[in-house]
Amino acid sequence: xxxxxxxxxxxxxxTGQSMTLQCAxxxxxxxxxxxxxxxxxxxxxxxxxxxxxxxxKGEVPNGYNVSRLNKREFSLRLESxxxxxxxxxxxxxxxxxxxxxxxxxxxxxxxx
Amino acid sequence: GENVEQxxxxxxxxxxxxxVIKCTYSDSASNYFPWYKQELGKRxxxxxxxxxxxxxxxxxxxxxxxxxTAKHFSLHxxxxxxxxxxxxxxxxxxxGDSGGYQKVTFGIGTKLQVIP
Numbered sequence: 001x002x003x004x005x006x007x008x009x010x011x012x013x014x015t016g017q018s019m020t021l022q023c024a025x026x027x028x029x030x031x032x033x034x035x036x037x038x039x040x041x042x043x044x045x046x047x048x049x050x051x052x053x054x055x056x057k058g059e060v061p062n063g064y065n066v067s068r069l070n071k072r073e074f075s076l077r078l079e080s081x082x083x084x085x086x087x088x089x090x091x092x093x094x095x096x097x098x099x100x101x102x103x104x105x106x107x108x109x110x111x112x
Numbered sequence: 113g114e115n116v117e118q119x120x121x122x123x124x125x126x127x128x129x130x131x132v133i134k135c136t137y138s139d140s141a142s143n144y145f146p147w148y149k150q151e152l153g154k155r156x157x158x159x160x161x162x163x164x165x166x167x168x169x170x171x172x173x174x175x176x177x178x179x180x181t182a183k184h185f186s187l188h189x190x191x192x193x194x195x196x197x198x199x200x201x202x203x204x205x206x207x208g209d210s211g212g213y214q215k216v217t218f219g220i221g222t223k224l225q226v227i228p
Binding site for chain 2: 033042043044045048058059103105
């Protein structure tokens with residue numbers, strides 16, 4: 001039981017490049033989330049998917065897109081990376097929208 | 113939307129002493145208050161949570177209290193140990209949303225250092 005798996009763990013991009021962060025969970029959870037973590041700002045929600053087939057914006061969605069590919073997978077795409085998107089990104093899942101979040105190991109993204 | 117304030121941002125205690133972290137929230141409809149611990153370079157993990165129908169919950173050396181009237185909740189760690197050193201996040205969720213989903217809003221985190 002791997003829990004929540006996200007890839008890649010590290011990535012360096014140049015301004016304007018695009019990339020996709022992949023996330024998969026094997027706990028049969030309905031809800032999935034993407035957060036970014038920046039020093040002094042806690043965890044901020046980028047996008048979430050309450051259930052398969054639905055996605056919604058969180059606090060800081062600008063510059064990102066998401067796809068809930070199926071119940072297991074939820075990807076985050078940066079179409080044109082900017083230095084302000086340098087951060088640690090965490091994918092998470094929960095059985096429903098009202099309980100414990102299970103986080104992946106994080107992806108550290110640097111945009112030069 | 114919900115706003116969660118957390119303090120202090122850093123906290124140093126001697127091993128064996130107690131540590132208290134406090135959070136306030138703004139949305140009176142919030143009804144679930146989890147606490148997450150994040151060790152350096154690791155993922156956040158749930159350590160304790162409380163729902164709005166109880167005022168206090170304990171799990172060994174960790175306890176959480178909730179005051180719904182004042183809209184604040186606190187984490188108490190007793191007999192601190194070096195392995196308690198980490199960043200602790202409070203969070204609040206509730207208020208309702210489409211499909212019954214309740215957004216989780218996090219505080220900015222408290223870096224706890226336990227000095228041996």
